[in-house]
Amino acid sequence: MGIGELISTYGEIYLQSLMKTWGMTLISFCLAMIIALVITVMRVSPMRPLRMAGDLYVQIFRNIPGVSLLVIVVYALPYLQLTLPYETCALVTITLVVSAFASENLMTGINTIGVGQIEAARSVGLSFGQILRHVVIPQALRSVVLPMTNLLIGTLLTTALASQVPLNPPELTGMVNYVNSRSVGGIGAFFISALGYAGTSVIIGLIGNRLDQRVRILR
Amino acid sequence: MSANVTSMRDVLYEAPGPKMRRRIIIGTVISLIVVLIGLALIIRQFYVTGQLAPRYWELFLKPTTWAFLGRGFLGTIQVAVTAGAIALVLGMVLMLGRISKIAPLRVVSRIIIDFFRGVPSLLLIYFFFLVIPKYGIRMPSFWMLTLPVAFAASGVLAEVFRAGVNAVPKGQTEAAMSIGMTDGKIMSKIVLPQALKIVIPSLVSQLVVVVKDTTVAYVVSYPDLMQNARVLITNYDVLVSMYFVIAIIYILVNFGINQLSIWMARRSGTRIITRNTEDPI
């Protein structure tokens, strides 16, 4: 089956599938950012139990393979009286993994600031809240643009995990399976999906680079 | 990630005064209670659903269980090490192409690198598992898993190598040129050896990604740790405990690899390069 034939037969569902991938990427990335913010606040708080809990969270979810987490969410949690729809399972898995890496990015962003500027801010008489608002957070946010861009691409690639649960329509990776089980999709089905990912990655990368150049802090 | 992730959080707060110290103590106690309650609720959920029953856990006391899981782990290691080795070579070749003086070679290498970095490893596995057989090529499940994992890693490694080459001071190349070395000699004798030294911790940390990618072995029915765990699950009906134990094993292995790379980076005074720290595509 040629690519032209593939598109005429499966064009619409490919489009839906691309939307599914984009949608899952966006939702899990946004949720992961919110969680990462909370986890990072915990990790930099002066309360040791919160720090430890935050560190543990990050170590668990940055080191667990996505598949290993997905099977727990899909198959084990129902035994613990928590049954989620398939798509939610995938979103939860992706979000948890991405949030751990996002928190690491934020910590690195905070680390780029340096003790000196914080002491200088203290010497001027800024309060803790003002130091966070005017010195720490703006600089941390600007310096994480590039790592977060990479993480957004990483999130896009991680959504392929969702091909391991039944979805309708399937996302881009699941589409290869979907097409193959219905007709002889061959290499064409693979390349259409690959193009969907690679094209999206390139666009995200371009936007991220441009944004970074606008907000980058000279050091 | 950088090796000094914990440094800033200690200076964010200044040394507390008596009032603040009291508040921190109170906050610590409260947060400790909250964390403990959270843990207790999780354990309770295991308990009330009967998942703490001995029959779900006693198989982990049997040596045969661990022998079987161990064989799976060996399979995981075989795939990871082979894929890692292929990715090292391929990544190096792609990097050399990417920085070569021949323009077409540069373009092609760049496209391949960006392609491997820009598609999920699962999609590459589907390519080997679903697409290639359609063209009459028969491949053992080991290679159907190892090759795509290796290809996915090679794209990232090429960029890691390139970052390493860029990190070698320009003066080194200039000095080599001034004593009349050829471009090839400069690369192989001066730049690459130093670049390799810089990226070794990063290469080790990249192994985590490879190990994670191997967990989809069940797609091609290759007996790795995850696949063998699934076999035990069907035989003993121990799903929850088994999946959690397997997850903990993976977490510990990857944590160990990460700590090793951080330790190596600290010792050699280098930075760990991951796809998160590099320029996006």
Place this chain on the structure above:
Amino acid sequence: MTEDQRIDTVSSTHDAGAQPSIEHAASSAAEQSSSSVPTIEMRHVDKHFGDLHVLRDINLRVEKGEVLVVIGPSGSGKSTLIRTINRLETIDSGEILLEGKTLPLEGKELAALRSEVGMVFQSFNLFAHKTILENVTMGPIQVLGMPKKEAEEKAMELLKRVGVAEQAAKVPAQLSGGQQQRVAIARSLAMNPKAMLFDEPTSALDPEMINEVLEVMVELAQGGMTMIVVTHEMNFARRVANRVIFMADGQIVEEDTPANFFDNPKTDRARDFLDSIKGH
């Protein structure tokens, strides 16, 4: 630095401006010591870093308008000493008083106090994401609640005084070290400080930039600013210091006028140290 960029009286509320010469300033500071409350006072201050006793029973008075230079080998505790004054370092025991009031331990009171004591660091520590102008206006706007326009006018005036007004729209990384340090001084001055602390302000600078920063500091001193300066710049000390203290192993080993200290150090340690820095 040209003549018209000269700093006159820095603080308008300050009345120590009528000091014609350094000698006079020294004697007037000495006269004040018996009558008025010192601007900065340390009583029996002790501090440990783990097993290391970094400050041992420090007693110190700095009068209004006085310039005190702290000198000593690295690790002698001189940086720690001035960092305790605005509580960037805590102390284990003893007392630190500013204008007769005990240094607050935390909260709004501490922040308010810090805003009244300027601090200049070895590594400048300008806010990397803010322009030069914003670096100087941050304190007045955020801490003093000054309207933005007024803060900017004042900041421009200060930047002009320290000779970097043309750089106002740039970010710190675009400036030379000497320029950055002058901006850091302007940032402190913008808060109308009652005293200024300098922690090795010229140690991180290339030699050709040291003088442009010292010039600014000299004019500040001559304008009557109360200053504690940790530095090895002997010429600076000789020109403007009322007193020099020499520290070693966390103790004040010697205390004298600059002329006496540099020409006839009383202790062997001070003599050895002076020999070692003269060698450079």
